[in-house]
Structures are given as C-alpha cells and as structure tokens.
Amino acid sequence: MSGTGHTVKSYEEEMQSLNDNLVMMGRLPVDLPDELIGSLRRLGDLVQKQLKDALDAYLNKSKDKAIEIWKKDEQVDDLTNLAMNEVATYLQKDKKNLEMATHLLFVTKNIERAGDHITNIAESLYYLIEGEYLEGARPKGKPIES
Numbered sequence: 001m002s003g004t005g006h007t008v009k010s011y012e013e014e015m016q017s018l019n020d021n022l023v024m025m026g027r028l029p030v031d032l033p034d035e036l037i038g039s040l041r042r043l044g045d046l047v048q049k050q051l052k053d054a055l056d057a058y059l060n061k062s063k064d065k066a067i068e069i070w071k072k073d074e075q076v077d078d079l080t081n082l083a084m085n086e087v088a089t090y091l092q093k094d095k096k097n098l099e100m101a102t103h104l105l106f107v108t109k110n111i112e113r114a115g116d117h118i119t120n121i122a123e124s125l126y127y128l129i130e131g132e133y134l135e136g137a138r139p140k141g142k143p144i145e146s
Contacts, residue, residue, distance in 0.1 A: 014117045014124070036104060039086055043079040043108065047115045050076070054121045063129045069122035070134055076115035077141025083108045 032040070050069055057065035084105065091101040119138065126134050 014121045032104070033090065033100070036083075036086055036090055039079060039083040040104070040108065040111075043076065043083055043111050046072070046076055046079060047111050047118065050115055050118045054118050054125070057122065058125055061125075061129055063126055066122040066126040066129070067134070070119055070126070071139055073115060073119040074139035074141050076112060076119075079141075080108055080112040080115075081141055 050072060053065055053069050056062070057069065087101050087104045087108065090104075091097050123134055123138075
C-alpha cells in the first residue's frame with residue numbers, strides 16, 4: 001500500500017505520545033477521594049479497552065474494529081467531561097482541595113489524550129487496510145456545561 005511507511009511511523013509516534021501520557025499519570029497521588037473515583041475509573045477502563053482493541057485490530061487487520069474504536073472516541077470525550085465536572089464540584093466544596101483537583105484535572109486530560117492517540121492509531125490502521133481515510137469528522141462528545 002502506498003501509505004504504509006507513513007502509517008507505520010504514525011503508529012510509532014502515537015505509541016510514544018501514549019507512553020508519555022501514561023508516565024505523567026503515574027505521578028498521581030494515590031489517595032483519591034471516593035466521590036471522584038467512579039467516573040475517572042470508568043474513563044480509564046474505557047481507554048484501556050480502546051488500547052487493547054487497537055492492538056487487536058492491528059494484529060488482525062480489522063477495519064471494523066478500527067471503526068468501532070473511532071466511534072467510541074465520543075464516549076471518551078463524554079466521560080472526560082463528566083470527570084472534569086466532578087473535579088470542579090469537588091474544588092468548589094473546599095478551596096483546600098485545589099492541589100488534588102489540579103492533579104486530577106491533569107490526569108483526566110492525560111487519559112483523554114491517551115484516548116485520542118488510540119483513536120489516531122485506529123484511523124491510521126483503517127488507512128493501512130483500506131488505502132483511504134475514514135469519512136466524516138471524528139465523533140465528539142457533548143461540551144462541558146458551565
């Protein structure tokens with residue numbers, strides 16, 4: 001396929017960026033408040049599943065799985081927005097929560113960025129298999145309501 005060299009390089013770059021995001025998340029304080037764990041865990045679980053699916057799709061050359069990953073980016077966005085809203089609410093309860101809330105906002109954004117890198121891998125995989133780009137704009141979640 002004509003785009004194979006570019007696509008393979010894109011995988012390498014996306015995996016490096018994904019690794020960078022995971023390293024940053026490793027610096028998270030472990031004593032998270034219970035009220036913030038739920039949505040953050042769901043977000044992390046979804047992104048982890050997306051990564052597994054992307055690797056499986058690559059190994060199996062599955063364009064259908066690549067499309068599924070691409071479509072689920074909207075769910076990642078929605079869970080990111082939910083987690084960020086919960087962190088903002090946590091911060092409003094007590095300004096002493098500023099340090100923890102700041103860490104959690106960075107972690108939430110890093111998980112979301114990891115999801116974006118995984119979606120980029122799925123887009124590149126689709127191109128590698130089909131020789132053309134996915135049509136349409138990437139699905140996006142609902143914006144954060146203030």
